[in-house]
Amino acid sequence: MSDRIPVKDISPVQVHRPDKSKHNDHYTPRNRIYVRAVKGALENFRRFFGLVFLSLFAILPWLQYEGSQAILLDIGAQRFQIFGLTLWPQDLTLLAWIFIVAAFALFFVTTFAGRVWCGFMCPQTTWTFIYIWFEEKIEGSRNKRIKLDERKMDTDKFVRKTLKHVAWVSVALLTSLTFVGYFTPIDALFIDFFTFSSSFWATVCVLFFAVCTYGNAAYMREIMCTHICPYARFQSAMFDKDTFTVAYDAQRGEQRGPRPRKATREQNAAKGLGDCIDCNLCVQVCPTGIDIRNGLQYECINCGACVDACNGVMDKMNYPKGLISFTSETQLAGGQTKIFRPKLIGYAVVLVLMSALLVFELLSRVPLEVDIIRDRNALYRETNDGLIENVYTLKILNKSQHTQHFDISVNGLEGHRFIGDDSVTVMGGEVFNLPISIAIDPYQLEEPVTEFSFTIRSQEDEDAIIKQPSKFLYR
Incomplete structure (x- = not known):
């Protein structure tokens, strides 16, 4: 038996920094991130997905069931009313089962497709993109917003900034009223709040969550994902070499650099150039301000914005798509991704078992x-x-x-x-x-x-x- 510990040789990741003489430094995480608008299949899917869940969030508290609010989580009365089901403090085990099922569902999805929860379903991401949409409509595209912030205050800048913040505050207030409406009758809440007759605690809660929404989506943004959210810290424990994540194909893309559009791929390859033209659009569209070409990073939320941006550039250059894509480490290395693997199957089995126990608890519950x-x-x-x-x-x-x-x-x-x-x-x-x-x-x-x-x-x-x-x- 050898006393030596086997050592695995891991080559360091080569980090490519943009040339500051060719590109400004506005996109780096050390400064404010000006997110560039992007179009593509993933962006359309993310918007559709976000619209569905945003609509559910806004509509559900207004639904009526047998003459009362269908979903009312009345903390004061210690009663959770969910359509025909009423949960009491004695039913705490049911809530525990729900949280357990949600946790294992998150583990299963993360093991299979990385941080798609963060990129497509997380409220922080959804509201951040809503705020960015208002920002684009009022202040203009990314370059226009940069120039607007650089110039001194004038009438046009004052009006645009004012309209933007009015829109942001309105969204935050409607979000807060809807959220608090899950815990108190929502129809009376809206009437009482806008007629200044709501109770002290209802008013405090609405204003508190409005400030939180405004602060998170308007200013915190990527800071919530990169510094505060604990999910980004322990996600690596669920990743493996077959997990689908947004990744850059370095073998195909390097060496990166600009080139004439009329030059063919073969001509560029003869010069030692890969498919990456170093346009930095993948960085400019990233809501967390990272460069996906530097490898897997915990800041990446798998929103796929860089995939759409890169695919658009590949179309214009008549190159095949997929230089940046949802892929696995195994596939990047030339292997075949294993979908059915012990870790993923284990999460699936536990998820099904926990879900079955939750259904059993609901069906066997005596009212x-x-x-x-x-x-x-x-x-x-x-x-x-x-x-x-x-x-x-x-x-x-x-x-x-x-x-x-x-x-x-x-x-x-x-x-x-x-x-x-x-x-x-x-x-x-x-x-x-x-x-x-x-x-x-x-x-x-x-x-x-x-x-x-x-x-x-x-x-x-x-x-x-x-x-x-x-x-x-x-x-």
């Missing part, structure tokens, strides 16, 4: 909660008839959204006398306290402690039935 509290003043008492009596309080929680009638019965206590209401009406979401007493002849009690059970059954829902154990005490 009824019962808590039995014994009288703490006396273990038992003797009535005038010589019977032994125990006093209980039944706390019945109707976890559904409808009024239900419940029947109460006692099992396992022969010869008992039930004192109190054996049928009650409980409103949807109400906790009903029912005091009752159970009396029995002491000659029928063989032990000091007799175990029995209460059965609470709904007249409307046959699945809403609970058998709750309790004890009858004597001596």
